Amino acid sequence: MANPKRKQSKRRSANRRAGNAYIAPEFARDPVDGSLFRPHRVNPKNGMYRGRQILNVEV
Secondary structure, three states, X not given: OOOOOOOOOHHHHHHHHHOOOOXXXXXXXXXXXXXXXXXXXXXXXXXXXXXXXXXXXXX
């Protein structure tokens, strides 16, 4: 079987594992009702996107 020629450094191993770090999702606050939603998406609470009504949401 093939074996590594040199020991892999701790920095190289850490850089490889850094891509698996969990990043909490960021939220935007709606200026109309103050609810939180993911940016660049339709607000699921009121159906607004960029100041326009996109979805009809029954409350």
